[in-house]
Amino acid sequence: MRPKRRLAIVSLAAGLCATAACAAALRHPTPEDVTLLAPKWPGTTLADLQRGRSLYVRRCSGCHNLVLPAAHSPGAWPERVDRMADKARLRPGEREDVVRFLVAVASDDRGGASR
Amino acid sequence: MRRVLQAALALAVSAGGAAASERHFTYTYESSVLRPGARELEPWNTFRLGRSGSYGALDTRVEAELGLTDRLQTSLYLNLTAVTADTPLGRSSSTELEGISSEWKLKLSDPVADRAGVALYGELSAGPSEVELEGKLILDKRVGRLLGALNVVVEEGWNFDEPGTERQTTFEVDAAAGWFLTPRLTAGLELRSHTVVPPGGEPTRSALFLGPTVSYAKHGWWVAASVLPQVRALAGASHGHLDLVEHERVEVRVLFGLEL
Numbered sequence: 001m002r003p004k005r006r007l008a009i010v011s012l013a014a015g016l017c018a019t020a021a022c023a024a025a026l027r028h029p030t031p032e033d034v035t036l037l038a039p040k041w042p043g044t045t046l047a048d049l050q051r052g053r054s055l056y057v058r059r060c061s062g063c064h065n066l067v068l069p070a071a072h073s074p075g076a077w078p079e080r081v082d083r084m085a086d087k088a089r090l091r092p093g094e095r096e097d098v099v100r101f102l103v104a105v106a107s108d109d110r111g112g113a114s115r
Numbered sequence: 116m117r118r119v120l121q122a123a124l125a126l127a128v129s130a131g132g133a134a135a136s137e138r139h140f141t142y143t144y145e146s147s148v149l150r151p152g153a154r155e156l157e158p159w160n161t162f163r164l165g166r167s168g169s170y171g172a173l174d175t176r177v178e179a180e181l182g183l184t185d186r187l188q189t190s191l192y193l194n195l196t197a198v199t200a201d202t203p204l205g206r207s208s209s210t211e212l213e214g215i216s217s218e219w220k221l222k223l224s225d226p227v228a229d230r231a232g233v234a235l236y237g238e239l240s241a242g243p244s245e246v247e248l249e250g251k252l253i254l255d256k257r258v259g260r261l262l263g264a265l266n267v268v269v270e271e272g273w274n275f276d277e278p279g280t281e282r283q284t285t286f287e288v289d290a291a292a293g294w295f296l297t298p299r300l301t302a303g304l305e306l307r308s309h310t311v312v313p314p315g316g317e318p319t320r321s322a323l324f325l326g327p328t329v330s331y332a333k334h335g336w337w338v339a340a341s342v343l344p345q346v347r348a349l350a351g352a353s354h355g356h357l358d359l360v361e362h363e364r365v366e367v368r369v370l371f372g373l374e375l
Contacts (some may be wrong), residue, residue, distance in 0.1 A: 026228035057228040058185040062150025065257060067225035088150070 002113060008029040026105075029053060033104035044100055051094075052101030059088040060098075069102045070109035139301045139330040143264045143291040145255045146232030148222045149182030154375040156180075157190075163200050165364030167354060168201035172363070175197040178218075185233035186223070192216035194240065212243020226255045226262075247272040260295040262303070287308040291328065301330045305341050310347065320361035326346035337372045 029049035159176040180190040194213035226232030236251035255264035268287035293303030310321035328341035348358035
């Protein structure tokens with residue numbers, strides 16, 4: 001392969017990798033999210049929210065591309081998750097974890113906080 | 116035939132939401148896998164047109180996919196090829212059962228939740244005259260309405276037609292970028308670099324294809340199509356700047372997915 005072509009391919013690959021590295025990903029829950037949810041769902045733990053994130057990524061991506069939580073209002077998430085919970089094989093406790101994670105991150109991200 | 120069409124239509128109407136395995140490109144794979152227990156039928160058709168002399172080929176693959184776990188899916192293909200080409204004895208046509216393939220795809224990370232989606236892909240094909248083993252690294256990323264994907268592919272093939280076994284290596288790099296015009300409709304560009312290293316010291320032949328791709332997904336079914344003309348030979352040019360010995364002037368591929 002000629003050096004110019006090799007350089008072009010390497011540049012393209014590097015550009016894609018850089019784009020991916022800089023792009024937003026689904027953030028992990030923090031203690032601040034637990035505090036945020038306390039008035040509505042007291043007793044929610046960081047472990048609950050971490051489990052919610054993990055379930056959201058593994059179960060929901062089997063049926064559709066994931067959307068970032070801020071794509072919908074916090075109030076819209078419980079109904080959206082309810083509608084698809086059976087298909088995603090979410091048991092009641094798991095469904096609660098997913099909803100709380102999505103509501104927490106949607107509330108925070110739509111409020112303009114950045115992490 | 117009418118009954119088959121009616122059954123396919125009924126399945127399309129009655130099936131649930133579109134599966135995450137919907138493809139937005141035709142050569143470039145994405146990292147998504149079917150959810151456990153989900154099944155999908157995917158007929159593929161690839162038209163390869165224009166070599167030296169008159170040449171046309173149709174590759175048909177019928178794929179049945181099954182989701183095994185949150186990260187792993189498998190599928191089985193039936194592969195057929197029909198070719199019409201000029202030979203020294205005149206024009207000839209043939210249809211051949213190429214064989215069957217078993218595909219395994221393991222998703223390692225998600226294109227939205229993680230920095231990039233990553234998946235490993237392996238495929239074993241076996242037919243009356245050849246065996247092929249293919250490995251693929253799949254990378255993809257979705258940012259808002261933009262979707263990008265990159266595949267690096269290595270394939271080893273063993274052909275038993277000739278006296279003695281012939282071994283051939285193929286390298287392929289596929290890259291694609293698409294834009295979600297609506298949540299269901301994407302349009303983009305796909306780039307394919309295909310390099311064949313033949314046995315016995317014959318020259319390496321490599322070609323670059325580039326063209327538009329579109330996809331549409333609805334509840335229970337999806338379709339993706341591309342037209343990729345050869346833009347230039349990277350090695351082994353035979354007709355001007357093109358290779359028309361191992362590759363065609365244009366490849367047109369249409370994929371259809373039906374959730375079962």
